[in-house]
Amino acid sequence: MSSIRKSVSKLFLTTVGMFLFGFALVPLYDVFCEITGLNGKVTGPTFSEYENVGNREIKIIFTTTNNDDMPWFFDSLKSQMRVKTGEQNLLNYVFTNTTNKPMIAQAIPSVSPGKGAQYFHKTECFCFEQQFLEPGESITIPLKFVIDPDLPKDISSLALGYTLFDITKDLIQKQAGN
Amino acid sequence: MSAVIEGHHDDHHHGPAKGISRWLFTTNHKDIGSLYLWFSFIMLFIGGAMAMVIRAELFEPGSQIVSPEFYNQMVTNHGLIMVFGVIMPAFVGFANWLVPMQIGAPDMALPRLNNLSFWILPAAFGVLISTFFMEGGAPNFGWTFYAPLSTEYAPPTVTYFIFAVHIMGASSIMGSINVITTILNMRAPGMTLMKMPLFVWTWLITAYLLIAVMPVLAGAVTMMLMDIHFGTSFFKAGGGGDPVLFQHVFWFFGHPEVYIMILPAFGIVSHIIETFSRKPIFGYESMVYAIASIALLSFVVWAHHMFTVGMPIAGELFFMYSTMLIAIPTGVKVFNWLSTMFKGSLTFETPMLFAIAFVALFTIGGLSGIMLAIAPADFQYHDTYFVVAHFHYVLVPGALFSIIAGVYYWLPKWTGYMYDEFMGKTHFWLSFVSVNLTFFPMHFVGLAGMPRRIPDYAMQFADYNMIVSVGAFLFGLSQLLFLYVVLKAIFYGKKATGQVWEGAKGLEWTLDSPPAYHTFETPPNLESGEAKA
Ligand code: HEM
Numbered sequence: 001m002s003s004i005r006k007s008v009s010k011l012f013l014t015t016v017g018m019f020l021f022g023f024a025l026v027p028l029y030d031v032f033c034e035i036t037g038l039n040g041k042v043t044g045p046t047f048s049e050y051e052n053v054g055n056r057e058i059k060i061i062f063t064t065t066n067n068d069d070m071p072w073f074f075d076s077l078k079s080q081m082r083v084k085t086g087e088q089n090l091l092n093y094v095f096t097n098t099t100n101k102p103m104i105a106q107a108i109p110s111v112s113p114g115k116g117a118q119y120f121h122k123t124e125c126f127c128f129e130q131q132f133l134e135p136g137e138s139i140t141i142p143l144k145f146v147i148d149p150d151l152p153k154d155i156s157s158l159a160l161g162y163t164l165f166d167i168t169k170d171l172i173q174k175q176a177g178n
Numbered sequence: 179m180s181a182v183i184e185g186h187h188d189d190h191h192h193g194p195a196k197g198i199s200r201w202l203f204t205t206n207h208k209d210i211g212s213l214y215l216w217f218s219f220i221m222l223f224i225g226g227a228m229a230m231v232i233r234a235e236l237f238e239p240g241s242q243i244v245s246p247e248f249y250n251q252m253v254t255n256h257g258l259i260m261v262f263g264v265i266m267p268a269f270v271g272f273a274n275w276l277v278p279m280q281i282g283a284p285d286m287a288l289p290r291l292n293n294l295s296f297w298i299l300p301a302a303f304g305v306l307i308s309t310f311f312m313e314g315g316a317p318n319f320g321w322t323f324y325a326p327l328s329t330e331y332a333p334p335t336v337t338y339f340i341f342a343v344h345i346m347g348a349s350s351i352m353g354s355i356n357v358i359t360t361i362l363n364m365r366a367p368g369m370t371l372m373k374m375p376l377f378v379w380t381w382l383i384t385a386y387l388l389i390a391v392m393p394v395l396a397g398a399v400t401m402m403l404m405d406i407h408f409g410t411s412f413f414k415a416g417g418g419g420d421p422v423l424f425q426h427v428f429w430f431f432g433h434p435e436v437y438i439m440i441l442p443a444f445g446i447v448s449h450i451i452e453t454f455s456r457k458p459i460f461g462y463e464s465m466v467y468a469i470a471s472i473a474l475l476s477f478v479v480w481a482h483h484m485f486t487v488g489m490p491i492a493g494e495l496f497f498m499y500s501t502m503l504i505a506i507p508t509g510v511k512v513f514n515w516l517s518t519m520f521k522g523s524l525t526f527e528t529p530m531l532f533a534i535a536f537v538a539l540f541t542i543g544g545l546s547g548i549m550l551a552i553a554p555a556d557f558q559y560h561d562t563y564f565v566v567a568h569f570h571y572v573l574v575p576g577a578l579f580s581i582i583a584g585v586y587y588w589l590p591k592w593t594g595y596m597y598d599e600f601m602g603k604t605h606f607w608l609s610f611v612s613v614n615l616t617f618f619p620m621h622f623v624g625l626a627g628m629p630r631r632i633p634d635y636a637m638q639f640a641d642y643n644m645i646v647s648v649g650a651f652l653f654g655l656s657q658l659l660f661l662y663v664v665l666k667a668i669f670y671g672k673k674a675t676g677q678v679w680e681g682a683k684g685l686e687w688t689l690d691s692p693p694a695y696h697t698f699e700t701p702p703n704l705e706s707g708e709a710k711a
Pocket residue numbers: 322436437439440482483501502504505508543544545546547548550551552556559560561565568569572573576577
């Protein structure tokens with residue numbers, strides 16, 4: 001009968017292991033996306049100076065979207081830029097809280113084609129932090145970025161889209177939970 | 179744990195307890211098998227009633243009978259009930275009845291755990307169905323419950339849904355631990371792994387699949403729970419999570435799950451075909467290897483459900499080719515069934531009719547699967563009725579027909595009474611015609627672009643949809659006939675012999691019909707040849 005006990009404990013451990021594996025899929029997925037640029041995920045702040053600035057010209061298209069019924073005004077000052085690889089560029093974005101309540105927002109970037117995401121380096125970005133705005137308040141925040149000269153030759157233009165999320169409720173919920 | 183194992187000596191040497199407590203407290207594998215099968219039968223009619231509502235709404239274009247909100251609840255709960263409440267419990271019922279008898283064991287290895295795994299199941303479905311009467315209504319986000327539909331936009335009852343899924347998962351896992359432990363430790367002396375009946379083989383592998391993926395499903399719903407109530411952001415883009423991650427986690431469970439719903443069917447059909455062909459199964463070993471390779475491959479194909487989420491081309495290609503590979507072992511199985519029948523002395527009793535229909539119609543489902551596996555083509559087919567046609571062909575004339583075939587085949591063994599052959603055949607022909615009437619035209623409207631999960635449709639799909647609805651009503655009625663045939667056999671059937679079927683081989687046929695409450699308390703002697711498995 002001890003062989004039964006052995007089978008049961010092995011199988012029970014496998015069950016626990018697979019439950020944990022389910023959660024391990026979360027970081028694994030992030031790592032996988034970062035390596036492959038899947039979903040246009042962009043890595044955190046990066047700074048690098050390039051020796052050969054390169055003289056390729058790349059067209060960048062900027063889009064902004066409000067998630068769901070997020071009421072803020074959110075836009076970039078330009079919708080298109082032609083930039084040289086390896087050079088620092090700057091573009092301003094405007095955020096306005098059009099409601100009469102204080103709110104917190106988070107912008108989430110996505111680059112397409114996904115293959116180009118890892119060559120889009122941001123040295124400064126509002127997406128690295130959250131925006132807290134009082135009712136009616138408006139701010140302008142710069143985005144600074146460099147396009148990696150190693151950007152594959154077959155990519156001549158990139159699109160950077162931001163989606164703005166209202167995370168006021170989530171933050172309150174999280175604080176209440178802690 | 180020792181208490182559990184010793185527990186099964188308590189009720190030796192006497193028959194079942196009287197009244198309701200027999201069923202509540204039973205640790206007997208035959209009782210528990212019957213409980214699972216009856217539970218599944220009842221759920222078939224509940225889930226079936228929901229399908230009737232869906233088809234009534236789709237009988238004509240326009241919105242007529244139910245609101246779109248209620249339609250969504252019907253589609254969601256129909257799927258959940260059929261998958262988790264009908265197909266899976268029915269197969270567990272077969273496993274309980276047959277695994278111990280086919281391997282010559284006195285009972286399952288963990289009889290008390292067995293009782294628990296069954297009785298938490300009605301509780302889980304009670305919780306799920308009770309959400310219909312709560313504020314906000316029942317879950318409405320599809321049986322695949324993609325986030326954020328099932329998180330940010332879900333009705334408040336989603337928490338009950340999560341709880342129900344946890345219980346169903348626990349039940350499946352306990353059942354699987356029991357099956358594996360029984361098969362690995364309690365086979366009669368002389369029954370090596372490669373001598374086990376194919377049904378036992380399919381269940382051994384199914385149980386491993388369940389243990390591998392049910393915990394991942396539990397993880398997925400746990401993450402949903404945390405996103406909804408504890409402010410985490412597993413699937414919330416705004417907090418740095420990703421809704422696409424949900425689909426990966428879900429389908430990592432979901433694809434193996436579809437094989438969980440078909441592998442035991444392969445086992446059942448193999449036994450029926452060899453019996454009524456009066457020949458041993460062709461290519462036993464290749465059958466075992468085919469089942470094992472299907473199970474292994476099923477872990478690396480999940481993203482064929484997600485070709486359109488925006489994967490890199492390498493991903494599309496990987497999942498396309500790996501999916502197509504599954505067709506090879508599946509083809510081996512179909513080939514073996516046909517070869518078993520080839521030059522056999524065939525007779526066409528009801529179980530055999532259902533089994534042959536299984537082989538033919540499941541293959542149609544496999545072929546539409548191959549079409550869906552072609553990534554660029556799937557951009558057109560995805561989320562249309564073509565997908566609905568595909569998975570209903572593999573699940574209804576596939577999994578469900580195998581269950582019906584198995585019930586006809588083993589019912590005389592289980593109850594001791596024969597069913598009415600004429601009524602059985604009538605049931606078969608009605609089901610066979612109506613199942614095709616229901617699901618075949620779905621291929622056409624799907625290819626023409628009719629989207630799934632929408633309560634209304636464009637005029638040009640009207641004719642086919644009416645045919646589909648008529649077929650569906652007929653199929654629904656035919657299953658009432660099935661219930662009648664089963665009840666008639668139990669109450670008015672002719673006595674069955676122990677052998678039941680002339681060509682049947684295997685340990686269970688060496689027992690009386692119905693078998694004694696406790697069987698194989700001393701293991702059968704396989705070497706003496708009186709009972710060849
Ligand atoms: C040759 C074998 C098979 C292949 C190549 C195959 C392929 C596929 C593909 C590519 C899809 C995704 C279609 C889409 O959403 O666009 C799909 C969906 C599905 N398949 Fe299969 N399949 C096979 C066998 C099976 C079997 C045996 C079952 C179950 C018994 C099954 C059940 C399902 C289900 C339930 C769905 C739909 C899930 C949903 O979106 O609700 N398939 N199949």
